[in-house]
């Protein structure tokens with residue numbers, strides 16, 4: 001049965017301004033969450049690219065090792081992995097590592113495995129004909145990869161990679177377990193101290209929502225930024241594209257007038 | 271008249287063998303392409319025509335045999351010859367290739383497609399490279415499409431950009447692998463027109479095509495391949511008056 005009295009009491013106790021009053025503590029947690037997510041994601045991206053390339057290599061020794069790396073790091077629950085590295089390995093082998101470092105390390109390893117598979121898919125989705133065409137005009141293998149294959153693969157992997165980044169923001173909360181004072185850890189400490197569970201965790205939810213939504217729009221922006229538009233025929237707003245359009249028109253005019261003068265030149269010669 | 275011409279040989283393939291696993295695709299190909307000569311390659315599907323072209327510019331490495339170009343050996347070579355060896359990458363800068371599926375780079379504009387190798391391979395400055403690229407796009411009638419991306423172009427336009435992309439490197443030889451067979455019939459003409467101009471300008475060409483109009487007009491040397499071998503080669507008499515029954519049957523079917 002709905003008890004109006006209890007409901008009223010709960011409403012009376014709800015103090016949304018509590019979140020605002022403690023904004024500094026929350027923002028400290030937000031800052032560390034953002035730091036961990038960005039650093040771990042950047043490292044995972046570089047490592048993931050390496051993982052993808054090695055996984056595709058024809059090297060009979062490396063390819064299966066990297067395949068094992070991918071399968072193992074994807075298979076361990078992140079929470080267990082964090083605890084194992086920080087309390088298990090670090091203590092057993094007396095490795096001097098801070099909780100933040102351990103958290104970033106674990107997130108990097110696991111995400112490099114996921115990203116590696118995404119990148120591999122993206123690279124393999126670029127047709128073989130592209131590589132052949134690039135080689136056929138005399139480009140080297142590295143040039144072919146970095147100038148032709150990779151830019152196309154990047155467009156393919158932007159959406160799934162963006163999803164991984166949003167996942168990273170959320171997963172970074174799991175390092176609370178080893179005491180890293182990121183958003184969730186800060187929140188739970190605050191809640192246990194003040195007993196304002198609802199306000200505190202509502203605050204945490206709101207801040208995570210803001211972060212993931214911002215990341216979502218960031219990804220949308222990147223997709224648009226990498227979209228392909230003909231600057232000569234499309235009305236473009238960015239100053240970069242407009243300058244490029246002016247440039248192309250200048251080249252067109254120069255080539256057309258050269259052609260004119262050449263053909264009139266031969267005409268008079270005849 | 272000798273079909274290899276009195277012209278200086280530019281590319282010479284001798285006893286080329288190539289297998290993919292147990293599939294023996296080229297079984298001892300000999301082909302000499304002379305300066306300014308236009309070789310047209312015929313043959314049924316799977317006979318190894320594409321593999322032959324791809325071996326010529328070392329996109330495929332032959333298992334054995336000689337790929338001779340401009341005084342250097344680019345293949346495994348022939349025992350005891352001891353020719354100076356050349357690098358595949360340098361060979362490809364001298365031999366252009368046009369693909370059936372165009373293979374334009376979809377993420378950059380037509381202009382950048384043509385300018386890319388000038389900048390990255392020839393090390394040209396951006397201004398010079400783009401100007402030169404535009405000149406070549408003009409040559410194939412696409413000066414108004416500099417800023418277009420491949421997906422915004424028709425098949426015929428894409429193939430002409432692809433031809434410009436190869437030509438801008440000023441190759442000594444151009445290879446064409448069925449350049450019109452992926453095109454809608456009404457777009458074939460514009461591509462063949464560019465190829466005819468090129469042939470008239472004296473470019474050395476090896477063309478895999480079944481376009482008889484082009485072959486009749488431009489083909490100096492016609493070769494018929496089947497099952498990884500050159501079955502027969504000759505002038506225009508090959509179309510109607512071949513010696514080999516397999517060649518006859520092939521031309522009877524396509525004419």
Ligand SMILES: Nc1ncnc2c1ncn2[C@@H]1O[C@H](COP(=O)(O)OP(=O)(O)OP(=O)(O)O)[C@@H](O)[C@H]1O
Nearest residue numbers: 290293295313314315316317318319320321322448
């Ligand atoms: N990269 C490759 N890997 C494995 N097999 C290949 C490869 N390229 C070609 N082949 C095989 O080699 C044989 C000859 O192929 P090729 O493409 O040279 O024939 P083609 O004469 O060009 O045929 P088409 O007229 O269909 O283009 C075919 O059996 C084909 O399956």
Ligand SMILES: [Mg+2]
Nearest residue numbers: 319320321447
């Ligand atoms: Mg073929």
